């Protein structure tokens with residue numbers, strides 16, 4: 364990594380920043396993903412300035428640590444990471460380089476948003492050397508806004524630690540988030556009742572928490588392991604297995620090779636749905652609740668042949 368050689372320049376920039384008085388008294392919150400940024404905004408409201416280190420169409424499994432990230436985290440009041448090793452390729456390195464002890468694990472300014480969440484798909488045997496990027500189970504829990512309530516709680520606790528004077532405000536925003544996510548998801552569960560158990564094939568195990576919440580049956584994944592691109596032989600095997608099946612659609616993310624998804628979908632004669640993987644990746648996906656709704660709508664339309 365070039366990060367050490369570039370750190371000096373980054374540090375100078377950081378010091379420059381430190382000498383400029385903050386334009387507002389807002390808390391500086393840095394998150395690894397746009398989903399977490401949306402949750403932090405929902406809870407922090409007018410008391411926070413939130414920045415996500417990844418952009419909406421960047422797969423957070425595969426970012427590289429940069430000096431800019433070290434600078435950003437260095438001047439943050441709160442750093443929120445997804446956990447379940449989603450960011451294992453870059454966040455540990457950034458945290459090693461920062462002099463801001465508060466945002467390191469165990470510090471008051473650090474939040475592991477996954478604390479208290481039970482991951483699905485925890486592998487019995489981790490095949491990291493094969494490229495498994497889900498060694499601690501599926502990390503994409505923010506696709507289910509109800510499950511993300513626990514992340515919102517963890518974020519609220521972090522905000523209260525660094526700004527206890529606003530505790531009542533954060534708690535009331537948390538309550539509002541919980542109430543809204545419960546209501547919105549319940550309304551979609553009703554719409555999906557008629558499709559309980561509908562079979563889908565996915566590419567990466569990205570939307571699984573959402574698909575399970577909606578009562579759909581994920582029968583297979585095009586990736587043989589999360590993070591491992593499929594071989595031609597694997598794809599041919601999937602096509603042979605599902606050509607005469609009840610599979611309703613193939614679901615994938617825009618950052619994976621859509622030709623492979625298209626090949627499988629066409630061969631088994633079902634639609635290919637490229638869903639919105641993160642907050643901000645589609646115009647209407649303005650927060651984690653809206654993200655759920657945008658994707659649920661696309662799936663429902665496909666199930667109903669629209």
Ligand SMILES: [Zn+2]
Pocket residue numbers: 424496497502503567568569589
């Ligand atoms: Zn993943």
